[in-house]
Amino acid sequence: MPTTLITGANRGIGFELARQLQTAGHDVIAVCRRSSAELDGLGVRVEAGIDITRRDDLQTLARRLSGVEIDWLINNAGVLRGSTLDAIEEQLDDFRLQYEVNALAPLRVTRALLGHLVDGGKVVIITSRMGSIADNTSGGQYAYRMSKAAVNTAGVSLAHELADRGIAVGLLHPGYVRTGMTGHTGHIDPDEAAAHLIQRIEELSLETTGSFRHANGEGLPW
Ligand SMILES: NC(=O)c1ccc[n+]([C@@H]2O[C@H](COP(=O)([O-])OP(=O)(O)OC[C@H]3O[C@@H](n4cnc5c(N)ncnc54)[C@H](OP(=O)(O)O)[C@@H]3O)[C@@H](O)[C@H]2O)c1
Numbered sequence: 001m002p003t004t005l006i007t008g009a010n011r012g013i014g015f016e017l018a019r020q021l022q023t024a025g026h027d028v029i030a031v032c033r034r035s036s037a038e039l040d041g042l043g044v045r046v047e048a049g050i051d052i053t054r055r056d057d058l059q060t061l062a063r064r065l066s067g068v069e070i071d072w073l074i075n076n077a078g079v080l081r082g083s084t085l086d087a088i089e090e091q092l093d094d095f096r097l098q099y100e101v102n103a104l105a106p107l108r109v110t111r112a113l114l115g116h117l118v119d120g121g122k123v124v125i126i127t128s129r130m131g132s133i134a135d136n137t138s139g140g141q142y143a144y145r146m147s148k149a150a151v152n153t154a155g156v157s158l159a160h161e162l163a164d165r166g167i168a169v170g171l172l173h174p175g176y177v178r179t180g181m182t183g184h185t186g187h188i189d190p191d192e193a194a195a196h197l198i199q200r201i202e203e204l205s206l207e208t209t210g211s212f213r214h215a216n217g218e219g220l221p222w
Contacts, residue, residue, distance in 0.1 A: 005029040005070050007052055007109060008077030010036040012179035016194035017074060018044055052077055052105040058112040070116045075106035076126040080181050083143035095143040102147035107154045120166040122204050125155045129173040134221035152212055159210030168209040172200055175215050
């Protein structure tokens with residue numbers, strides 16, 4: 001059975017990915033800062049105490065996983081804080097936080113766990129269509145958009161770099177999902193988003209590596 005590591009697995013989309021993949025027979029490693037009652041209730045392996053922006057924590061995670069081989073690495077953890085042009089000077093910490101969590105951390109987590117990833121495995125980044133420059137028809141949300149555009153760039157470079165190990169990299173938008181991030185507004189619930197994402201991850205291959213897709217299967221423009 002495949003082993004799948006998911007960041008941000010204590011709630012939201014990450015929790016649903018953990019739940020559904022466990023049901024599908026994966027050995028799930030649920031990474032989080034702090035576990036939740038629902039995650040503890042799943043009975044999957046939980047690696048808590050990991051802030052994905054902290055180098056020490058990433059080293060700790062890699063150490064704890066000594067001897068573990070990972071088939072799917074799902075970089076799901078993310079953060080959204082509102083940002084505006086007018087308030088940029090007051091919001092600089094939030095701009096930096098979103099860059100740290102949404103853009104840098106998926107790359108750092110992937111690097112930290114590279115030795116655990118099997119050849120022929122998959123690396124997924126849960127990005128957002130808000131990171132699409134071509135699809136930006138409404139403006140605003142500077143920090144979140146910039147961070148997701150940046151991680152899209154990183155994902156394409158990763159796809160090139162990991163291809164010779166047969167590792168495919170997918171950039172997936174989950175849809176507009178009712179989670180804490182959206183104040184529980186949106187078009188779909190996390191269970192539906194997770195089910196669609198899993199279908200897309202199953203389809204992901206070296207032929208489609210580096211692509212940017214909606215969880216509903218549509219390709220998204222950069
Ligand atoms: N919901 C949507 O409509 C939507 C749309 C497009 C893209 N996305 C993307 O989908 C992914 C999941 O979002 P969601 O809606 O499930 O959000 P969510 O319910 O707010 O969950 C976010 C998760 O990320 C974790 N996280 C944040 N900062 C972290 C850090 N520094 N270290 C470790 N974990 C951290 C959170 O952990 P804590 O509990 O410790 O805070 C939580 O588990 C994100 O990448 C998001 O950008 C969501």
